[in-house]
Amino acid sequence: MAPQKSPDNDRIEAAKRKAAYRAVEEHFDSSMRFVGIGSGSTIVYGVEAIKDHLEKNPPPPNHMNWFVPTGWNSRKVIEEAGLLPIAFDSLPRETMIEVCFDGADEVDEELNCIKGGGACLFQEKLVACRSKKFVCIADYRKQQKRLLTNWPSIPIEVAPIAHASVLRELKLLGSPDAKLREHSVAKSGPIQTDQSFYIIDAPFKTLLSPLDVKNGSDGSGKDGQWDVEALAARIKMISGVLEVGLFHGMNGYEAQAAGLQGGQKPVAVYFGMEDGEISVSRAEEIKK
Template sequence: MSDQKSPDNDKIEAAKRKAAYRAVEDHFRSDMQFVGIGSGSTIVYGVEAIKAHLKAHPPPERHMNWFVPTGWASRKVIEQAGLTPIAFDSVPSDAMLEVAFDGADEVDEELNCIKGGGACLFQEKLVACRSKKFVCIADYRKNQKRLLTNWPSIPIEVAPIAHASVLRELKMLGSPDPKLREHSLAKTGPIQTDQSFYIIDAPFKTLLSSLDVKNGADGSGKDGVWDVETLAKRIKEINGVLEVGLFYGLNGKEAQAVGLQGGQKPVAVYFGLENGEISVKRYEDVEK
């Protein structure tokens, strides 16, 4: 196979890079102490933008910037940029991450996200919920009215011993063909996360939003139709499930306003567009 990128891929990568630089410009400061760094291709550009920002705006004297990765791959991106990683469980217990930058597989009108295509969803959710705000960076393909429009399935992190029973329960919830995610070479077996768990990819019908439910739609699972929050909670209840790749509910700012630590949803999503422009969706603009 050729390593050359097609013109379309070049446009997509340029869009991701431009969105990342704008997101960092809007939400990163050199005096921040703890910053979350997610997984995926867009975050490579986010780290590049942070490095450029620190070079142009050096941190205060004796100040240390620590970057909290969501997995092994993002730790390597941090290290290769010459930045300093710190493990999530090494962050002081009384400290919050001031911001977390991460990508998404799909984002709906309410800024609900599907994440976990890179098999890091548990740690991604840990970092998002420990952050004052989660800022998402994506390209235009990820921007959809409802989840499970283009992205085909929900990633679910499960204990290896329980994967067969989880598959069975997902079918009972209406997932037509949930599958254990395996390496491309079948003989190497299932893909394992940083927690040595498995990933199940579960397709469902396009998910309803909370506004759909507010307007009278039934998202309870009847005829396999679910709303985001109801399905996420129902899957999480299955024995053997560690985490569900649906990021929903409150964002960090909303959570702190009611006395909670942080939230799963982004406060803003920066979409790089094919024409070189940037589209920004902010939670303040979401119809309630």
Template sequence: MADHSIEEAKRKAATRAVEDHFDPSATYIGIGSGTTIVYVVEAIKERSTNPNIRFVPTGYQSRQVIVKAGLTPIAFDSLPEDAVLDVAFDGADEVDEDLNCIKGGGACLFQEKLVAERARKFVCVADYRKDQPRLLTNWPSIPIEVAPISAHTVIHSLRQLGSANPRVRENLLPKAGPLKTDQDFFIVDAPFPALLTTADVAAGAAAGDGTGGSWEVERLSREIGLITGVLEVGLFCGLDGVQAERLRGEGRSTAGKLGGQRPVAVYFGMQDGSVKVRTAPARG
């Protein structure tokens, strides 16, 4: 019964998100990974009357979902240089009250971030279990994609940053060895204490720079990203696509990114059958 309730919550959240953000006249749409995205694609299929839309998957699994639905996939690296996705739909492993996300439980975080940052807006769809006040409340660790040769060095550096027991993720069958991503990289899962939001730091809760073990989300994401051998960090934070577009319009740099990695909205399917929609506080 519990599993049925969770799947129904995912379906309702996906349906509502597609109703609010799917445009039948779109050119390119990003499709993320995970079980919730199956319901997103189903909802799009029901509403799509435009055979010319191209769907950009974040990995092998999401491409299969697109193909099975009779929609047309296009590889990320086949997009025209100046093309921007109209919207990207994806799930999350955990979302805090500022809409920062942990992603990478399914080992697709690098391609998920590529797609999110190429979209005008990233819309996140999840069930009620993912809705938490701070990241690393229930989800145990930050997924980090690393070059296999660097795994031990990265783990040592993560310990220096305060991660208690970072580990290379293994396949479900231990004899198969470490799990490999679509890039043939490893995933290191790094536990940290619950992460602070920018509001926590502004309110004086802590400096957020690792002192006393307390990290703010964006600060920790930057620090991990600086470790040699790290391809990408499973923290989706910072600007969202709307904010990035506004900054570009004002002539302010967004580091060459077309969009942002933080969602503009998260749709949580709730236990009572309702859908809770959260949008992020405004930023400069």
């Protein structure tokens, strides 16, 4: 007998799908040449929405739509949809990705994100920072006032040789229970990323936002209390760390206005809500 799907799971998947279709409707165009595709369960619906859009709105004659995956999993999703993948390092040097669609593990009120639950954070950050805009698709569980409210830890990608040293330094920063992420079958050993690196999951106290700091809160790590930007910078300084699963700082619009390429933060997050509605948080509407 086939296992029964739970009503909650059906509701979550329906929320993801509606959010994905709305995000693609508002940010994708058939004339785009390069589009980033992130990893995880939510982005499957983003690719489905893009495929439907292209079938209804074919690209101009002799135009090719190329899709930049953030890892092996997203490449498979692109290929299975009949779309054309292109590796990040095959992009023409001066070319920007026009939009990147990706999910998140948690998003705060200022659109800072935790990403990396699927172990693709380094490539996800590469693609986001090469994109004119990063558009995030998520369900209602991911929407929180502050990061590390429901999501338990920060994913950190580390060189295998350095993982023990990184764990030691994370303890000094206030994460005594940081752990190397391993396969469910113990003998399979640590999970490895597409770069053959390891992932460490590091719990911390709920993170302060940049606005909290602007309003006078101390996020410097005193008594283990950090703000998003200070903690991300401090972890990145540890020898052996490739990338930190905190997406913060500027979004694509802000980066380009400053003469830079792209930003880590989304310009908008589309949350599929439990009641079937879509809640959209846009960067330009957020109090600074």
